[in-house]
Amino acid sequence: EKPLAEDARRIYGPTTARRWAYADSKAMDEFLALALHEERGLDCVIARLFNTVGARQSGQYGMVIPRMVERALAGEPIEIHGDGTQTRCFCHxxxxxxxxxxxxxxxxxxxxxxxxxSTESIRIRDLAERIRAATRSDSELLFVPYDEIYRHGIVEEMLHRIPSIEKVGRAIGWAPTRLLDDILAD
Known part of the structure; x- marks a missing residue:
């Protein structure tokens, strides 16, 4: 579970798999911004946000916490992709x-x-359990195999996505102050 640094190698997937469009389009934006900075002096800062979460956030675009909360409150099954052992970090x-x-x-x-x-990591399966407890839901956990989610197959899914935040800490003295419990209480 090595934290992902700003200069870490990227994982690429085939252009035939829509699953990679989001990550690849963000990378292209970074290439363009950095090129304009070097060639034309564009004043820009690139911030890579890792799973930002807040109150009243919509789950419409695949955000895991709002989707799980919505399902738990409705008494619907909470979907977990794969076996739930993948880890993520959530930032308020x-x-x-x-x-x-x-x-x-x-x-x-x-x-x-x-x-x-945030660098506070949690397994997705454990996140679902905490959401069930926080909402007092008896929703079942529904494990959905990756091949049912990604029709073209999944390519090198990142099981652990933890950001290295040392650089931003050195630059501006920043570190997150809110824990996952604070996020879920929101």
């Missing part, structure tokens, strides 16, 4: 905003990439 939106503001206000961050997220 107020912490993310504080980081973004600090990065924009600091004069020494232009042309740099910074990870913004």
């Amino acid at each position: 939106v107020a912490d993310a905003i504080r980081a973004l503001y600090g990065l924009l206000e600091d004069g020494g961050t232009s042309g740099e990439i910074f990870n913004v997220g």
Whole structure:
């Protein structure tokens, strides 16, 4: 479970698998911003947000916590992709905003990439259990195999996604202050 640094190698998937479109389009945006910074002096800062979560967030676009909470409150099965052993970290939106503001206000961050997220890791299966407990739901946990989710097959799914936040900490003194329990209480 090595934290993912800003300069870590990326995982690429085939262009025929829509699952990779989001990550690849973000990478292209970074390439363009950094090129414009180098070639034309564009003042830009790239912030890579890792699973930012807040109250009243919609699960419409696949956000795991809002989707699980909605299903738990409705008494519907809570879907877990794969076996639920994959780990993720969740950052409260107020912490993310504080980081973004600090990065924009600091004069020494232009042309740099910074990870913004929490390093408090949790298995998705355990997250579902905590959401069930927090909502007092008796929803069942429904494990859905990856091949049912990704019709073209899954390519190198990241089982553990933990950001390295050392760089942003050094640059602006930022670290998240809210824990997963605070996020779920929201």
